[in-house]
Amino acid sequence: MYENIKTNLNNLKNNKVFELTVVAVIIISALEIGAKTFTLPDSAIPVTNILDIFITLFFLFELSVRFIADDDKRNFFKKGWNVFDTLVVVISLIPINDSEMALLARLVRVFRVLRMVSVVPELRVLINSLIKALPQLGYVVLLMFIIFYIYAAIGSFIFKDINPKLWGDIAISMLTLFRIMTFEDWTDIQYETMEVYPMSWIFYLSFIFFTAFAFLNMVIGIVVNVMEDEHEKMRQEKQEAQNIPTIEDLHAEIQELKQLIKAQSTSGKN
Numbered sequence: 154m155y156e157n158i159k160t161n162l163n164n165l166k167n168n169k170v171f172e173l174t175v176v177a178v179i180i181i182s183a184l185e186i187g188a189k190t191f192t193l194p195d196s197a198i199p200v201t202n203i204l205d206i207f208i209t210l211f212f213l214f215e216l217s218v219r220f221i222a223d224d225d226k227r228n229f230f231k232k233g234w235n236v237f238d239t240l241v242v243v244i245s246l247i248p249i250n251d252s253e254m255a256l257l258a259r260l261v262r263v264f265r266v267l268r269m270v271s272v273v274p275e276l277r278v279l280i281n282s283l284i285k286a287l288p289q290l291g292y293v294v295l296l297m298f299i300i301f302y303i304y305a306a307i308g309s310f311i312f313k314d315i316n317p318k319l320w321g322d323i324a325i326s327m328l329t330l331f332r333i334m335t336f337e338d339w340t341d342i343q344y345e346t347m348e349v350y351p352m353s354w355i356f357y358l359s360f361i362f363f364t365a366f367a368f369l370n371m372v373i374g375i376v377v378n379v380m381e382d383e384h385e386k387m388r389q390e391k392q393e394a395q396n397i398p399t400i401e402d403l404h405a406e407i408q409e410l411k412q413l414i415k416a417q418s419t420s421g422k423n
Contacts, residue, residue, distance in 0.1 A: 163222035175215055175272050182208045183266045189259075205262070209245045212265070216242050234271040241265055278387060282380040289375045297368050301327050304360050311353075312346050333357060334364045 165171050185204050193201065216238055223229050230236055244261045270276040305326035312320040319329045319342060333339040339357065346353040 159222055162218045166218050166222045172272070176269065178208060178211050179266065179269045179272065182262070186263055186266065208265070209242070212238075212242045212268070213246065234277065238268060238271050241268065274387060278380065278383045282376060282383045285383070286376050286379040289379075290372060293368060293371050293375070297364060300360075300363050300368075301330055304330055304356070308356070311350065311356075315346055315349055316342075330360065330364075333360065336365070 181204070185201055185208065188197075189201060219235075220226065220229055230239065241261060241264055245265070270280055302323070305323045308320050308330065309323050309326045318325070320326050329342065333342060339361075343354060343357045346356075
């Protein structure tokens with residue numbers, strides 16, 4: 154009995170129509186949250202409340218389907234996205250709309266939009282890639298901070314008298330450099346200092362080269378490499394789920410066949 158229910162729920166979980174329905178409900182949830190930020194007529198408030206209850210119950214049903222259909226229930230809550238979905242659903246079930254915790258209830262419902270990430274595998278790959286790339290990105294950020302600090306100190310020493318609002322101290326100078334790196338009217342800052350120091354354009358162009366070009370490409374390269382690894386893992390998981398042999402499995406089988414043929418040929422000669 155349980156196995157039949159599990160099989161049916163697993164088929165439902167993998168059904169494309171059901172997946173699209175979940176995505177549609179998440180979109181409706183996002184629209185409902187956005188609608189509540191406007192001043193609604195009194196007749197629309199009961200509709201939004203009923204819609205909110207329906208969305209919460211649907212998410213509870215969808216989470217239950219995923220849990221029952223999962224083959225490894227012991228490790229179900231060891232996955233971060235499953236824990237996140239469970240917390241959002243459980244907190245949404247708590248009737249605190251008319252209490253002092255009403256603000257918390259609204260904030261939790263806002264996070265229901267993030268369930269789009271846990272439902273769409275491609276979005277999960279993007280988020281997981283960014284998270285796994287953070288340790289490597291930390292060294293890039295550290296090196297970028299060093300470059301920022303050096304240029305901020307130089308800019309503060311040289312350009313302080315020209316415009317103290319932009320170069321008054323090293324902290325303000327770093328904010329100015331961030332504005333330059335993001336190309337926010339950076340030419341106005343450059344032309345202002347060039348009136349006193351005509352060669353100051355070297356300062357700006359070298360800084361932009363190091364930060365906006367070199368470091369940005371390094372960040373993109375790290376994220377792309379991690380993303381490729383995540384895509385490869387997702388492909389392997391799909392192959393394992395469908396019992397499709399991987400390239401490594403095929404190589405291992407070929408080696409075993411070679412050894413078997415070699416052993417047979419050796420025994421035949423003997």
